[in-house]
Amino acid sequence: MTLRVNIHAIRQNKASEIKGIFTTDARELELSSEPFFFCSPVECTWMVTNAGDFYVLEGELSVCYQVQCSRCLQEVKARHAFPFSQQFCRNQGTDLEEFLPVRGDEIDIAPVLREHILLNVPVKPLCTSKCKGICPRCGKDKNQGDCGCQDSAPDPRLAVLEKLLKDD
Numbered sequence: 143m144t145l146r147v148n149i150h151a152i153r154q155n156k157a158s159e160i161k162g163i164f165t166t167d168a169r170e171l172e173l174s175s176e177p178f179f180f181c182s183p184v185e186c187t188w189m190v191t192n193a194g195d196f197y198v199l200e201g202e203l204s205v206c207y208q209v210q211c212s213r214c215l216q217e218v219k220a221r222h223a224f225p226f227s228q229q230f231c232r233n234q235g236t237d238l239e240e241f242l243p244v245r246g247d248e249i250d251i252a253p254v255l256r257e258h259i260l261l262n263v264p265v266k267p268l269c270t271s272k273c274k275g276i277c278p279r280c281g282k283d284k285n286q287g288d289c290g291c292q293d294s295a296p297d298p299r300l301a302v303l304e305k306l307l308k309d310d
């Protein structure tokens with residue numbers, strides 16, 4: 143998938159800019175990252191500015207995804223919007239890693255979108271920030287009510303004492 147922006151119109155004038163909106167398909171962006179399932183559309187508003195020696199692409203991305211809550215394992219569907227930016231440079235052979243190449247008059251923004259989306263999804267997705275998770279003892283989803291299990295393991299010394307008392 144290529145999403146190309148032609149920068150010919152702003153090539154001559156420093157500080158000139160072009161802007162636009164992309165709506166694209168998650169599959170076309172080749173978005174896949176277990177355990178995330180990305181939904182469509184992926185929306186992007188973008189602007190490219192001629193900064194003299196280089197070009198700046200910036201904008202906002204909006205993606206939605208389905209994923210299991212990392213605590214309670216319920217399916218979560220969320221939409222996530224965030225800003226991004228990337229610099230492009232015409233000089234080939236530049237060893238500055240923060241610049242991506244301009245090819246002809248075009249910049250390819252699909253890899254930029256893909257990378258920023260994958261960097262911005264949460265490491266530990268949650269259904270809500272207050273998710274109580276699953277009881278490690280009985281397996282009940284504690285968001286649906288207390289299961290009645292003791293939170294801490296019983297003190298083994300007390301257990302011994304209890305046994306002694308019972309045996310009496």
Ligand SMILES: [Zn+2]
Nearest residue numbers: 211214269273
């Ligand atoms: Zn949860």
Ligand SMILES: [Zn+2]
Nearest residue numbers: 277280289291
């Ligand atoms: Zn329990």
